Amino acid sequence: xxxxxxxxxxxxxxxxxxxxxxxxxxxxxxxxxxxxxxxxxxxxxxxxxxxxxxxxxxxxxxxxxxxxxxxxxxxxxxxxxxxxxxxxxxxxxxxxxxxxxxxxxxxxxxxxxxxxxxxxxxxxxxxxxxxxxxxxxxxxxxxxxxxxxxxxxxxxxxxxxxxxxxxxxxxxxxxxxxxxxxxxxxxxxxxxxxxxxxxxxxxxxxxxxxxxxxxxxxxxxxxxxxxxxxxxxxxxxxxxxxxxxx
Ligand code: GLP
Numbered sequence: 001x002x003x004x005x006x007x008x009x010x011x012x013x014x015x016x017x018x019x020x021x022x023x024x025x026x027x028x029x030x031x032x033x034x035x036x037x038x039x040x041x042x043x044x045x046x047x048x049x050x051x052x053x054x055x056x057x058x059x060x061x062x063x064x065x066x067x068x069x070x071x072x073x074x075x076x077x078x079x080x081x082x083x084x085x086x087x088x089x090x091x092x093x094x095x096x097x098x099x100x101x102x103x104x105x106x107x108x109x110x111x112x113x114x115x116x117x118x119x120x121x122x123x124x125x126x127x128x129x130x131x132x133x134x135x136x137x138x139x140x141x142x143x144x145x146x147x148x149x150x151x152x153x154x155x156x157x158x159x160x161x162x163x164x165x166x167x168x169x170x171x172x173x174x175x176x177x178x179x180x181x182x183x184x185x186x187x188x189x190x191x192x193x194x195x196x197x198x199x200x201x202x203x204x205x206x207x208x209x210x211x212x213x214x215x216x217x218x219x220x221x222x223x224x225x226x227x228x229x230x231x232x233x234x235x236x237x238x239x240x241x242x243x244x245x246x
Contacts, residue, residue, distance in 0.1 A: 003233045005214065007242050011044065011202040014236040018134070018198050019048040023058050025132055030062040033124075035133030035191070036090075037068050037144075038082045041200050042134055046090040053094045060096040064127045066120075068135070068144035069185040070104040072158065080172055081106050104156070104184035117156040117184065124190065133194035137201050139164050141209050141222030145185035148221045154187030188223050196232040199224065201241040210237065211244035 008014035025032050036042070052058040070082045078084070083103050091101055102123055108116055124130060135143045140162045146154065147162040160182055161169075170176040191197070201210050213224035214235065220226075227233040 003214070003228050003230065003235065005235045005237065005242070005245075007237050007239070009239070011238045014200065014202070014238060015044045015048050018200065018236055019045055019052060021198070022049065022132060023052050023056075026058060026060070026063060029131065030059070031064070031128075032131045033064045033066070033127045033129065035068065035130040035186075035194055036065050036086065037134045037136050038085050039136040039138075041136040041202060043089055045134065045200065049090065050093040060094045060100075062100075063096055064100045065096065065102060066124055066127070066130060066186070067103040068191070069183050070106050071180040072106060072108065072182040072184060073180050074106045076107065078106075080169075108184070113158050113184070117158070120156045120184075120186070121190065124193075130194035131196065133191055133197045135191070135197060135199040135224075137199060137206060137209055137213065137224050139168055139205075139209055141213055141224050143188070143191055143199070143224050143227070145183045146188050146191075146223040148223070150188050150223050151220055152192065152226050153189040155190050156184065156186050159183055159185050188226050192226060192230055196234070197227060197230055198234050198236055199227060200236045202238045204240040204243065206241040207244040210235070210241050214245065 008017065067082060067086060074081045083106065086103065104120060105116060137143060140148055142165065145159050145161065147159055147165065166176060166179045169179045173179045212222050216225065218225045218228050
């Protein structure tokens with residue numbers, strides 16, 4: 001199969017459908033490995049997974065997770081670290097053991113970056129690879145933080161954040177000057193190795209980049225376009241994000 005587009009009647013319907021898929025995966029395979037994303041888009045998905053845990057007994061006790069990315073250089077107490085984001089929205093509200101959670105570190109000495117990234121790739125391999133990868137999409141077309149120019153076979157590494165990405169993050173940091181300039185991100189190759197991928201994009205602000213990712217030729221200038229070549233990639237859209245597809 002090739003890439004599939006799911007046009008949902010609204011965001012919440014899309015969220016429920018993706019959450020149901022994840023729940024089914026975990027019930028069939030309690031040791032499932034999930035790839036997780038940050039940003040505003042997956043917040044309602046995490047809310048729904050928490051509801052499934054609390055109200056329908058969905059257990060994450062044996063699940064392993066790998067997050068896509070993390071800002072470099074933030075203090076551990078900074079509210080915008082993806083570590084804190086994930087704990088706030090998901091990990092502190094479900095029964096996943098701390099040892100099963102994997103995220104790139106925000107605080108790394110220059111000399112440790114390469115080995116940290118290699119260890120992250122190894123940990124994904126040792127866990128058996130990612131069964132289900134959740135993605136959002138940035139205005140530059142990035143998945144994770146794979147900014148324009150990221151090769152299809154790139155692996156976990158340090159990336160210099162694009163000016164547009166930093167601008168988009170500025171409100172959360174109060175000021176552009178406070179937005180980190182670098183991040184650690186899984187590579188496009190790391191992401192494309194996942195067995196199944198669900199990219200979520202909602203709202204009009206995503207319409208143009210969704211069109212470029214889906215309707216233009218595959219290019220390293222829009223890393224989400226690499227998903228066109230993945231056998232199990234699914235775009236979950238609402239009418240607004242799908243509005244430029246024609
Ligand atoms: C950040 C994250 C991406 C995310 C993107 C879009 O750059 N690293 O993983 O997809 O933002 O965020 P939002 O969902 O808030 O539009």
